[in-house]
Amino acid sequence: MRRNILVTHADAPIGRRLIKALYYDDRVDRILAVGAGPPPNAFDRFLASPDQRVAYARVDLARHRSMYDLFHSTRLDSFEIDSVIHVPPHGPREDGPPQLAGLAQRTAEARLLLHHCLEDSAIRRLVVLGSAFVYRLVPGNSNRFTEQSDLDLSADVPAETRAWIDCDMLFHGALHDDRLAVTLLRSATVVASGGFVFMNPAFDDQTGRCKRPIGFDPMCTLISDKDVVRALSLAAQANVTGIFNIAGRETVPLSRLAEWTSRGELALPGPIFAGVSRMLHLARGQRARSSLGGVQQRYGFTLDTSRALRELSFRPVYRIGRSRDGDGRLRLETARA
């Protein structure tokens, strides 16, 4: 069955790659890409293609009105969208004011998207990319999480992680809907060729510097952005619902990841971390976006991906390492094994 898919945040790195993958997927008929910014240059040939399989729309996904207009537009109707792949905002962003009733932008988008997907009877499938940093970490580098592991619902969770958890719980609540098939993929740290890192709290500020307390070097499970896109594509076509952990084959210490991605590392004693975090909280009047010295900068984890292998047939094929670029510098690359 050929699907017509709506992709959110298609102008973001993972979204752009997903659009490219879906365009060449014979099982996908039409693609409606939405994003906050203008259409990326990479989409020019898709948008100019005579078959008009791809369209792009600028939509503020956190605004009620713009989402309402999108889901009641003739474009959505003409494309006969039956599946939605939600790629949440990822990577460092500027802080912005709360978009909806004091919620983080990510949470506001998730709520609106889920609401409209449930309301629109034509949409049968919703695939969501989430983060594996929602799990509750205990001291040590060897936390291993299955889909049944506990989420971190403690009160002192950083704001960014809280947003991921809120989104996770929102979609989790819709898993058993009679009409809408929801699949939630909890992803490890996503890396892309060229040294890009997404969805890791330690790289989550505007400077992109890696933060960790002295004396701790948590292990980070990695996955290539290409494997993430493969997983999303598989989930969009599969007849299964539920939550799946996805991860690649490499697990490296945070310091090594910072080295591979050519980012400066900021290691401070733990008590200073906590103090700086509190000062930022007082200065900004809101909880700091990422806690300096939280458990995610101390303790690592790995993911049990056996369910994804068994039910989605997802198996990571891209290896992550370093190679020399045209200037002779080593940089992070992902390549098919």
Next chain:
Amino acid sequence: MSEPTRTPSKLPRKPRKKGADDEPAALGSNPFDAAVGPDPFVQGLSDLGLSTPLEPPAAFFEGIDDDFTAEPSAWRSAPPLAEVESSEPISGLEAFVPKDVMRRVNALSYLAEGEATYDRYGFSPEVTRRAFPYLWALHRYYFRVQSEGHEHIPSRGPAVMCSNHAGLLPFDAAMIVADTVMNTDPPRLPRSIVDIWAGSLPWVNVLYARGGQIIGTRENCADLLDDGQLMLVFPEGVAGVRKTIADRYQLRPFRVGFIEHALKARAPIVPIAVIGSENQAPVLYNFKGLAKLLGLPAVPITPTFPLLGPLGLLPYPVSYKLVYGEPMALHERFDDPDSVDPDTTRALSLEVQQVVQELIDRNR
């Protein structure tokens, strides 16, 4: 409220054209550059013609190493020593270590894979190689370890090594690890299970992880044994290290978790007796209340601590003897080891405790 109606599609359906540009992306080019041709991995996805429910054809996994998911029939092991090359010493002390010993340490790199050269628990062959000369020096000159019974350690597959524990600091674990690496063929690295509290200690948690030691959660233990590795446990727990000199070599009650894991993984249990660790830091008294208040395992009084400060916790240069007992295949007694009741598990734990106690009493 009436359901929204769909207007008929107004877009003409035309056959899709493949991209004319078939040149592969150059290394180092921007993957999102519009000039880049179709992504080969995307073409591969379409070419496979996968249909739901998904049954990926064999070609989907072409070129992928099959050791990614551990299968019982594919337990990894170190290569034969004859195939392991010696390497140039990277630290001053390594020059004094016999080459055969360092080849054994080099052989352990099979546990990590890829350029990252870490396993998923944080074990680093490189860090282990740098630290092992110090372990060797302690093993040979400080504790003067004598050991016997290495033939009882399985050469392949999962096993639970179970030992008594004493001496405040875990030098007994370190000596068991070093001794096993140096005396098994192919070399095997016991992954000792450490208390969850150790994971919160700065630097210590990293050192443990890089040396292959693992926080003892149920999932980690199960994964280790499923992966066919050696798991080193001290079932006395913290109660073992803080017992006073009056109770030396008297085992504290064993916990049952290691029995459950051994039964589920069909792994034999190798009892180990460590003689000497009880004297490396004789505890005269333990302030239990103060330890609980401070969140520490123990606040001991020894002949040198707190007299000499933190240095007083260092072990005395006692002589160690390690005795590996005959493996106990407890799982073979049951048709369905997964359904053993708690009372039986407790009885099995007691049996293993008695075996270790006998080993200790016989070799003191």
